Each structure stands twice: as structure tokens, then as C-alpha cells.
Amino acid sequence: xxxxxxxxxxxxxxxxxxxxxxxxxxxxxxxxxxxxxxxxxxxxxxxxxxxxxxxxxxxxxxxxxxxxxxxxxxxxxxxxxxxxxxxxxxxxxxxxxxxxxxxxxxxxxxxxxxxxxxxxxxxxxxxxxxxxxxxxxxxxxxxxxxxxxxxxxxxxxxxxxxxxxxxxxxxxxxxxxxxxxxxxxxxxxxxxx
Numbered sequence: 067x068x069x070x071x072x073x074x075x076x077x078x079x080x081x082x083x084x085x086x087x088x089x090x091x092x093x094x095x096x097x098x099x100x101x102x103x104x105x106x107x108x109x110x111x112x113x114x115x116x117x118x119x120x121x122x123x124x125x126x127x128x129x130x131x132x133x134x135x136x137x138x139x140x141x142x143x144x145x146x147x148x149x150x151x152x153x154x155x156x157x158x159x160x161x162x163x164x165x166x167x168x169x170x171x172x173x174x175x176x177x178x179x180x181x182x183x184x185x186x187x188x189x190x191x192x193x194x195x196x197x198x199x200x201x202x203x204x205x206x207x208x209x210x211x212x213x214x215x216x217x218x219x220x221x222x223x224x225x226x227x228x229x230x231x232x233x234x235x236x237x238x239x240x241x242x243x244x245x246x247x248x249x250x251x252x253x254x255x256x257x258x259x
Contacts, residue, residue, distance in 0.1 A: 092134045092143045093211060102150040103142065105129075109216065111159035111179040123180075130180050133157055135212040158182060158215035160207055165228060174225070174244040176207050178215045184208070187245025192217075194251045203251065226251075 106114045113120045113129065120126050133151075134143045140153045158178040166173045174186040184190040186207055194205045205217040205225070217225070229240050231254050238254035 089131050089210070090144075092132055095143050095145050095148075097144065097146050097148045099141075099148050099150070102152075105142070105149075106152040107140075107154060107157050109155040111216075127180050130157065130182075133213060155204070156206055156214045156216040158209050158213065160215040160217040160221055163221055163225070169230070170243045170246070170248070172228070172243050174242065176215065176217070176221075178209060182209050182215070184210075185245055186242070186249065187247050191247070192242060192244070192249040194249075196252075205251070 104116050108114065113126045120129075129142060132142050132144060134141050135157075140151050140157065141148050142151060158180060160176045161179050163174050163176045166175065174192075175183065176186065176190075177183050184207065186192050190208045192205060192207050194203045196203050203222070205222050206214040207217060209215050225242055229242050229251060231238055231240050232248050233239075234241065234248060234250045239248075239250040240252050240254050240257045241248055241250040243249075
């Protein structure tokens with residue numbers, strides 16, 4: 067096994083790979099796995115290296131462009147290196163959204179803590195996972211290729227304000243419309259309890 071590269075080494079490779087416009091094509095790269103890097107993304111979106119928060123937003127943004135999820139594991143991938151990192155929940159946090167239109171014609175446009183933007187719909191679905199013990203919801207929106215953003219609490223409360231009750235798969239659900247898609251959040255009868 068090769069030596070595990072440093073964060074600086076990964077950053078240099080990422081800069082080289084990202085010279086063009088847009089995101090690097092990490093889905094096309096299949097380098098040798100080099101081991102796990104002591105890097106972690108906390109539930110609140112803070113990136114840590116060797117237990118210390120990474121204080122340079124431009125470096126965090128750069129790392130986020132070479133992030134890939136394979137099965138249930140997260141990796142930073144360059145054309146020549148692949149290192150594992152830890153993600154506590156989701157690698158991004160949706161920190162705000164805007165709404166255009168209304169009702170079933172509305173579109174929800176999200177922005178993440180790292181500046182990624184997406185419009186919820188068929189290619190960027192919203193899903194809600196409820197904690198089995200507390201019932202507490204954790205809402206997510208797909209950012210890109212298996213990478214989700216946890217929708218922050220203030221945004222989720224705002225989303226609940228514009229939610230609607232609809233028939234979904236034979237029962238009534240409270241959920242959200244965006245780009246012609248209905249995303250169920252909670253069964254209507256559970257919401258009313």
C-alpha cells in the first residue's frame with residue numbers, strides 16, 4: 067500500500083485536477099486506495115484535519131470538489147490518489163433556500179454552506195429520515211452524485227410552512243412540492259397527532 071498523502075498533497079492534486087471550469091470528473095477516476103486520512107466532516111458542516119477545524123474556506127471548498135461517495139464510504143479522489151475520510155452525517159449543509167412559483171408549480175432552490183446550488187426535483191430529490199427513537203426528522207437534498215446536504219433546522223422550519231397535504235402512494239402525506247415532484251415528509255395522520 068502506498069503512503070497516505072497529506073492534506074497539502076491532496077490539495078495540490080485537487081488544484082491541478084480542477085484547472086478547467088466546473089467540478090473535476092471524480093466519477094471517472096479510479097486511482098489506487100492510499101488509506102484513510104485523519105479528516106472529518108462534522109454534522110454542522112465543519113471540516114476537521116488532525117482534529118483541528120480547517121479555517122480556510124477556499125481549501126474546504128477545494129476538498130469538497132473532489133469528494134466522492136462509494137457505497138457508504140467517503141473519499142477524496144484525484145487522478146492519482148484516493149483517501150478515505152469520515153463524514154458524521156452528510157458532507158454538506160443546506161443553509162438557505164428560495165422559492166419560485168407556488169403550490170405544485172413551485173421550485174425550491176437550495177444553497178449549501180460551501181456555495182453549491184441545486185433545485186430540488188427529480189435529479190435533486192428531498193428525503194426525510196426520522197430517528198427511530200425520537201421521531202426527530204433529518205431532511206436531506208441531493209447535491210450531486212450520491213452526495214447530500216443536511217437541510218439546516220431554520221430552513222426546514224421554513225419548508226414546513228410551505229408544505230402541503232397530498233395523496234401519495236394511496237395515503238395522505240404532508241410534504242413539499244418542487245419542480246413538479248412531491249416529496250413526502252410525514253404521514254398526515256402522524257402530523258396531526
